[in-house]
Amino acid sequence: MIDIPAKDSWEALMHDVITCRRCPRLVAWREEVARVKRRAFRDAEYWGKPVPGFGDLHARLVIVGLAPGAHGSNRTGRMFTGDSSGDTLYAALHRAGFASQPTATARDDGLALRDTFITAVGRCVPPGNKPTPEELANCRPFLARELALLRQTRVVLVLGRIAFDGILVLLREQGIDVPALPFAHGAVHPLPAPGLMLVASYHPSRQNTQTGRLTMAMFDAVFQEILTSFQGEYNGTHPGCCPQEEP
Numbered sequence: 697m698i699d700i701p702a703k704d705s706w707e708a709l710m711h712d713v714i715t716c717r718r719c720p721r722l723v724a725w726r727e728e729v730a731r732v733k734r735r736a737f738r739d740a741e742y743w744g745k746p747v748p749g750f751g752d753l754h755a756r757l758v759i760v761g762l763a764p765g766a767h768g769s770n771r772t773g774r775m776f777t778g779d780s781s782g783d784t785l786y787a788a789l790h791r792a793g794f795a796s797q798p799t800a801t802a803r804d805d806g807l808a809l810r811d812t813f814i815t816a817v818g819r820c821v822p823p824g825n826k827p828t829p830e831e832l833a834n835c836r837p838f839l840a841r842e843l844a845l846l847r848q849t850r851v852v853l854v855l856g857r858i859a860f861d862g863i864l865v866l867l868r869e870q871g872i873d874v875p876a877l878p879f880a881h882g883a884v885h886p887l888p889a890p891g892l893m894l895v896a897s898y899h900p901s902r903q904n905t906q907t908g909r910l911t912m913a914m915f916d917a918v919f920q921e922i923l924t925s926f927q928g929e930y931n932g933t934h935p936g937c938c939p940q941e942e943p
């Protein structure tokens with residue numbers, strides 16, 4: 697069971713995430729990437745720290761990715777911001793009415809999410825995009841704390857198998873009796889918690905989009921499914937919507 701502070705707050709969580717140095721391999725890698733940089737971004741100041749969740753703190757849709765991209769959110773400091781995965785994700789969110797604009801380039805680019813919060817099972821960029829099971833376990837309490845603070849969650853959308861498995865482990869650690877579920881794009885699983893639904897999608901990585909494993913139509917269909925589940929409540933301007941950069 698993951699311990700969640702009795703009086704947690706977004707401010708405390710944000711502080712704990714950004715200052716975390718619990719995984720020595722990932723601390724070394726995120727800082728090395730930030731120091732060496734990619735040629736195209738050689739004049740940029742990289743974030744080089746754990747990346748906190750981002751979005752509407754009253755969201756019904758919570759999107760869970762894998763971990764920061766080396767030259768995406770490890771550079772910009774905001775989830776899915778500044779790389780091709782984010783280009784695909786935010787364009788789809790915008791088409792579905794969940795994002796105020798289709799692009800995400802920097803923390804101060806004016807993007808606001810509507811009824812949506814974006815987070816990940818890992819907050820530090822891993823070498824080869826592969827966090828170890830121990831590193832994911834180290835990071836899981838942050839996700840648990842976010843989910844505890846996001847009190848209006850109806851749909852958890854997981855992007856990719858590692859995020860899917862991570863959510864199942866977390867739910868079981870929270871004492872929720874979740875059966876073994878297969879990962880499949882577009883799968884919808886009602887969860888034992890009342891009114892809560894788990895939706896799975898392939899990750900919008902460049903590899904998946906360039907090979908056609910994930911097409912725009914497939915990705916849009918996932919968000920349409922979620923919008924349908926909100927029907928009767930969702931009007932694109934959920935009253936909790938607030939344009940914030942970070943919690």
Ligand code: SF4
Pocket residue numbers: 713716717718719722723746818819820831834835
């Ligand atoms: S991956 Fe998570 S637990 Fe590990 S150092 Fe980064 S923020 Fe901390």
